[in-house]
Amino acid sequence: xxxxxxxxRNSNAxxxxxxxxxxxxxxxxxxxxxxxxxxxxxxxxxxxxQGKEYIEAVAGLWCASLGFDSKRLADAAHKQMLKLPFxxxxxxxxxxxxxxxxxxxxxxxxxxxxxxxxxxxxxxxxDTAIKMVWYYNNAIGRPEKKKIISRLKAxxxxxxxxxxxxGLPANHKMFDLPIAGIIHxxxxxHYHGAKPGxxxxxxxxxxxxxxxxxxxxxxxxxxxxxxxEPVMGAGGVMLPPATYFEKIQAVLRKYDVLFVADEVxxxxxxxxxxxxxxxxxxxxxxxxxxxxxxxxxxxxxxxIINDKIFQGLADGSATIGTWGHGFTYSGHPVAAAVALETLxxxxxxxxxxxxxxxxxxxxxxxxxxxxxxxLVGEVRGIGMVAAIELVADKANKKNFEPSxxxxxxxxxxxxxxxxxxxxxxxxxxxxxxxxxMKTDEIEQMVDRTARALDAVTVQLR
Ligand code: PLP
Numbered sequence: 162x163x164x165x166x167x168x169x170r171n172s173n174a175x176x177x178x179x180x181x182x183x184x185x186x187x188x189x190x191x192x193x194x195x196x197x198x199x200x201x202x203x204x205x206x207x208x209x210x211q212g213k214e215y216i217e218a219v220a221g222l223w224c225a226s227l228g229f230d231s232k233r234l235a236d237a238a239h240k241q242m243l244k245l246p247f248x249x250x251x252x253x254x255x256x257x258x259x260x261x262x263x264x265x266x267x268x269x270x271x272x273x274x275x276x277x278x279x280x281x282x283x284x285x286x287x288d289t290a291i292k293m294v295w296y297y298n299n300a301i302g303r304p305e306k307k308k309i310i311s312r313l314k315a316x317x318x319x320x321x322x323x324x325x326x327x328g329l330p331a332n333h334k335m336f337d338l339p340i341a342g343i344i345h346x347x348x349x350x351h352y353h354g355a356k357p358g359x360x361x362x363x364x365x366x367x368x369x370x371x372x373x374x375x376x377x378x379x380x381x382x383x384x385x386x387x388x389x390e391p392v393m394g395a396g397g398v399m400l401p402p403a404t405y406f407e408k409i410q411a412v413l414r415k416y417d418v419l420f421v422a423d424e425v426x427x428x429x430x431x432x433x434x435x436x437x438x439x440x441x442x443x444x445x446x447x448x449x450x451x452x453x454x455x456x457x458x459x460x461x462x463x464x465i466i467n468d469k470i471f472q473g474l475a476d477g478s479a480t481i482g483t484w485g486h487g488f489t490y491s492g493h494p495v496a497a498a499v500a501l502e503t504l505x506x507x508x509x510x511x512x513x514x515x516x517x518x519x520x521x522x523x524x525x526x527x528x529x530x531x532x533x534x535x536l537v538g539e540v541r542g543i544g545m546v547a548a549i550e551l552v553a554d555k556a557n558k559k560n561f562e563p564s565x566x567x568x569x570x571x572x573x574x575x576x577x578x579x580x581x582x583x584x585x586x587x588x589x590x591x592x593x594x595x596x597x598m599k600t601d602e603i604e605q606m607v608d609r610t611a612r613a614l615d616a617v618t619v620q621l622r
Contacts (some may be wrong), residue, residue, distance in 0.1 A: 202229020224452035241498035258497035284318025300477030314396030361402035369408035391437025398548035433544030574613035
């Protein structure tokens with residue numbers, strides 16, 4: 162493959178094109194355009210291998226909550242590596258970082274929870290949650306209660322089961338997904354989903370009715386669980402309409418359907434509370450979390466379960482002789498030590514209060530700068546997660562043709578202005594910066610984005 166014009170032989174770009182298969186990338190386009198090679202990070206900024214500086218508006222992948230440097234986290238990893246670099250948790254083995262972290266997560270859970278299980282990614286956490294739900298229902302004598310309800314545009318990961326929960330075409334097309342037994346109901350996004358004049362509350366009632374009809378159609382005795390992100394992230398940063406989760410939870414309770422809250426993005430302060438479940442009064446049976454759990458310094462995810470689920474798993478394991486599930490790196494000591502230190506840093510920084518204040522500033526600024534823009538259909542968000550959605554026709558909320566690649570153009574223009582933006586479906590641009598971002602940095606991020614949007618507006622004329 163010929164390297165791009167600006168990629169010298171043996172440059173990082175040429176070697177990348179020659180050897181790397183990138184996640185979420187058009188491989189043909191990549192062979193022409195090449196990579197953006199990030200060389201280092203500090204605070205809310207990263208620098209590429211040419212020395213150009215960028216503000217990271219999405220904290221990498223919604224995850225680098227403490228930004229791109231922390232001596233404390235590096236020291237925690239180093240110390241643990243010297244003391245015990247690896248041990249596992251199979252067959253009742255344990256170690257202190259695992260015990261300490263689990264205790265902290267149970268203490269911080271949004272509702273009474275019983276036990277914590279670990280994996281390495283959000284996808285694995287959601288796969289594990291599905292397996293827990295199935296195992297639980299087998300253990301308590303309901304082997305037919307196995308179907309899972311998710312939502313269109315949900316993002317729960319990319320493994321075979323979690324990718325099936327995800328409700329986005331790019332994650333299903335050509336992968337032969339979703340697998341059987343996973344059902345998707347409507348996206349709770351008022352901007353596109355509501356009928357003309359329909360209030361948020363009425364829209365929420367309609368969605369709860371749809372959920373109830375779906376459960377009845379499938380047979381309540383066959384429906385096991387409902388998975389939801391409190392705020393839908395990668396599908397487009399969509400906030401639930403008022404009263405949505407209240408009405409959804411009433412339906413789930415009526416038919417004895419478990420609630421699995423995917424807190425992979427929302428957990429640890431993102432929405433202005435420690436958990437997204439607290440922002441929306443959700444009482445889950447299972448919580449999955451990852452990303453900010455370790456500030457993304459190392460891969461680790463957690464599945465937090467209530468006592469009802471634990472009792473089912475415990476009975477099942479006693480019958481079979483084991484809970485036959487676990488990853489080599491479930492509760493890896495170095496990742497657990499880093500996560501533990503991360504949670505301590507959140508406490509010391511009072512991260513939730515910071516997000517409440519800085520997030521309110523970010524939301525206000527985004528609305529002031531973009532709501533009146535002719536290309537912006539909706540500005541939405543809460544805490545330190547937000548999005549602007551670009552539209553071709555503002556009055557009719559009509560998106561651009563995907564082939565116009567307006568979102569990707571804005572992301573590209575952002576790079577030129579020194580801000581890394583993330584384009585989602587429907588030309589939606591996400592903001593999910595490091596939680597530590599300060600007011601002046603938020604202002605710079607918004608300024609740079611506004612300049613990038615001006616550049617795209619000129620291109621589209
Ligand atoms: N769940 C949510 C809400 C996510 O945003 C993501 C990733 O962005 C995942 C699950 C999957 O996590 P991972 O990429 O670590 O597998």
